Amino acid sequence: MQNNFAYKLLEKIKKVTKSNNPRLHEPYLDNLEIKELKKCIKSNFVSTAGPQVKKFEKKIAKLTGSKFAIATNSGTSALHLALKATEIDNTSEVLIPSLNFVASANAIRYCNAVPHFIDSSKEDLAADPAKLSKYLKKNTKIRDGKCINKKTKKVIKALILVHIFGLSGNVLKIKNICRLHKIELIEDAAEAVGSYYKDKHLGTYGKLGILSFNGNKIITTGAGGALITNNERLAKKIYKLSQISKISHKWRLEYDDIGYNYRMASLNASLGISQLSKLKLLLKYKKKLFLKYTKAFKKFKEFKILNQSKNCKSNYWLITIILKENSFLKRDRLIQFLNDNGVQVRPCWKPLHRLKHFSKCPRMDLSNTEILEKKIINIPSSSIYGKN
Numbered sequence: 001m002q003n004n005f006a007y008k009l010l011e012k013i014k015k016v017t018k019s020n021n022p023r024l025h026e027p028y029l030d031n032l033e034i035k036e037l038k039k040c041i042k043s044n045f046v047s048t049a050g051p052q053v054k055k056f057e058k059k060i061a062k063l064t065g066s067k068f069a070i071a072t073n074s075g076t077s078a079l080h081l082a083l084k085a086t087e088i089d090n091t092s093e094v095l096i097p098s099l100n101f102v103a104s105a106n107a108i109r110y111c112n113a114v115p116h117f118i119d120s121s122k123e124d125l126a127a128d129p130a131k132l133s134k135y136l137k138k139n140t141k142i143r144d145g146k147c148i149n150k151k152t153k154k155v156i157k158a159l160i161l162v163h164i165f166g167l168s169g170n171v172l173k174i175k176n177i178c179r180l181h182k183i184e185l186i187e188d189a190a191e192a193v194g195s196y197y198k199d200k201h202l203g204t205y206g207k208l209g210i211l212s213f214n215g216n217k218i219i220t221t222g223a224g225g226a227l228i229t230n231n232e233r234l235a236k237k238i239y240k241l242s243q244i245s246k247i248s249h250k251w252r253l254e255y256d257d258i259g260y261n262y263r264m265a266s267l268n269a270s271l272g273i274s275q276l277s278k279l280k281l282l283l284k285y286k287k288k289l290f291l292k293y294t295k296a297f298k299k300f301k302e303f304k305i306l307n308q309s310k311n312c313k314s315n316y317w318l319i320t321i322i323l324k325e326n327s328f329l330k331r332d333r334l335i336q337f338l339n340d341n342g343v344q345v346r347p348c349w350k351p352l353h354r355l356k357h358f359s360k361c362p363r364m365d366l367s368n369t370e371i372l373e374k375k376i377i378n379i380p381s382s383s384i385y386g387k388n
Contacts, residue, residue, distance in 0.1 A: 005302050006337045012296045013343050013379060016289070018388040021342040022380035025318060027220045028282055032274040040270040048243075048263035056269035057226070059276050060211070063193075064201040066228040068235035070242055071264035071272075075190040075212030075225035076103040079160070080110050081238045081262060082186050082208040082227055086158050088113045093149055093362065095159040095183070097127055098351040099369045104160055104188055105352050116149070116156060117353045117363035120372060124309040126169025127161055128368060129177060135364040136181050147181045152362060158184040163192040163202045165378070166218070166317035167308055171197045171205045178206075186210075190225070193218055194283050194315035203228050213268075218282055218317050218383070219275035221268040285386030286316040292386070293319055293379070303377075316381070323375040331374055348376035 014020055040052055053071050060069040072078040088094060090112040096104050098117040105115040118135070121128040140147050140156060147156040161174055171187075178185040185206035189195070192202040193211050203209025209228045213221040229235050240246070245259030264272075290305075297305055303321045308314040323331055331347060338345045351369050352358050 005300075006334055009300070009334075010338060010341050010343060013338070016292045016296050017380050017382075017385040019380075019385065022344065022385065023382055024344045024346060024378060024380055025216045026382040026384070027215055028275075028278065028285075028383050032277065033271055036270040036274040037267065040266050043266075045266045047265050050266040052266040052269040052273065053264055056221075056264070056272045056276075059273065060226050060228065063276065063279070064204055064209075064211075064228050066201075066204055066209075067230045068228065068232065070227045070235065070239050071269060072225045072227060072242060072262045073264055073268070074223055074262075075188075075210055075214065076107055077242075077260065077262040078210035078212075078225040078227040079104065079107040079186075079188060079190075081241055081260065082210055083107055083111050083113070083158070084241055085208065085234050085238050086184050086186065088157055091155055092157040093152065093154045095127075095132075095156060096352070097162050097164075097369070098353045098363065098366050099125065099164070099348065099372060100162050100352055101190070101349055102352060102355065104162060105355075105358055108160075113157075114152075114154065115352065115358060115361050117351075117358075117361060117366060118159075119364055119366050119368045120164075121169055122368050122372060124167055124169045124312070125164040125306070125372065126167070127159070127174055129170055129173040131364065131368075132174070133177050136177065139364075140181060142182055145182055147183050149362065156181070156183055158186050160186050160188050161206070162188040162190075163195060165306070165320055166192050166195045166315040167306070168192070168195060168197040168202055168312040168314070169309065170311075171202070175205055190214075191217065191317050192315060194279055195317075196313040198311045199313075204230075207231055207234065213272055213275075218286065218315050219272065219279055221264065221272040221275070224264045224268045224272065226264075282383045283315055285383040286381070287386070289381065289383070289386030290316045290319055297321075303375075318378045319381045321377050321379060322372075323377065326371055326374050328374050331377065335377060344380060346378050348373055348378070 187209035189203035190212035245257040
């Protein structure tokens with residue numbers, strides 16, 4: 001790593017953020033959150049009962065254009081419920097990108113199903129539609145209306161389309177591939193609250209989509225997620241599963257199946273209500289920050305800044321640079337240097353197929369993933385840096 005390049009990048013990031021110690025991504029909180037939390041505490045409804053959760057769910061449904069939204073205690077919980085509602089079980093495989101947060105693969109294993117790893121596009125980091133289509137044509141067959149893996153004989157029942165860093169790939173191409181191969185599309189839009197593809201909010205192209213409101217997301221409930229859908233039958237099923245499969249009754253405590261204690265608490269929903277009222281402003285700050293970085297990085301030849309693809313309107317959750325050189329050593333040296341000098345940056349996740357507990361799972365050729373991992377660096381992206 002040339003010292004000159006590293007020092008120049010350090011100076012540019014500090015100049016753009018107007019901070020000597022810029023963080024990767026921090027929440028934007030003020031008196032509005034305190035006001036909503038006080039209101040919730042005074043109501044005495046601080047757990048999963050009370051009006052705040054329902055109010056938050058209605059606002060999420062309105063934002064995304066979905067008929068139904070079910071608030072959960074995490075994005076991972078929402079994804080687990082989506083898989084359960086899709087009847088993923090030990091006979092199933094679920095396609096997911098290997099370039100991905102581990103929670104996606106974990107949720108599949110919660111259902112005793114098998115993650116089946118697919119490659120990502122170098123342009124937008126989403127599932128690569130051309131490679132996926134070719135792979136499925138060669139390695140699967142349709143039998144009795146189901147997609148069968150020729151090698152394992154298991155049913156490939158679903159594909160989790162992950163919208164990484166608030167960006168989007170070609171959702172319609174992926175959706176069409178799923179339709180042709182009888183595969184259910186589930187959207188993991190955990191990082192994409194406020195992101196759109198062709199004027200539709202991400203998470204609304206499949207029957208089911210999930211969102212995350214973790215502390216590092218563009219808006220936060222502290223911890224939390226949501227599942228969105230237009231399917232009333234699935235919404236009712238998921239809502240019941242999230243309440244430990246409780247039979248609805250005013251005072252009886254009866255349950256008719258295995259369920260999960262996954263409902264969002266009112267305290268978290270209160271945070272979300274106040275955060276949602278700021279979303280337009282935060283999206284404005286995030287875009288402004290991206291444009292400031294783009295201008296500041298114009299003369300750098302060592303990397304490119306990852307931009308939204310055609311038809312995508314991104315929330316710019318984590319602003320990302322892609323190094324030109326394909327080297328773990330140079331990437332790690334740069335990351336070490338920036339962190340040592342007060343600028344918090346991080347690499348992308350270690351690809352899931354290289355984690356010990358997923359190493360024997362089926363996979364396609366993952367050459368794009370292997371290259372991208374060595375090049376990706378997330379840089380300070382807090383919305384406050386766009387306000388300055």
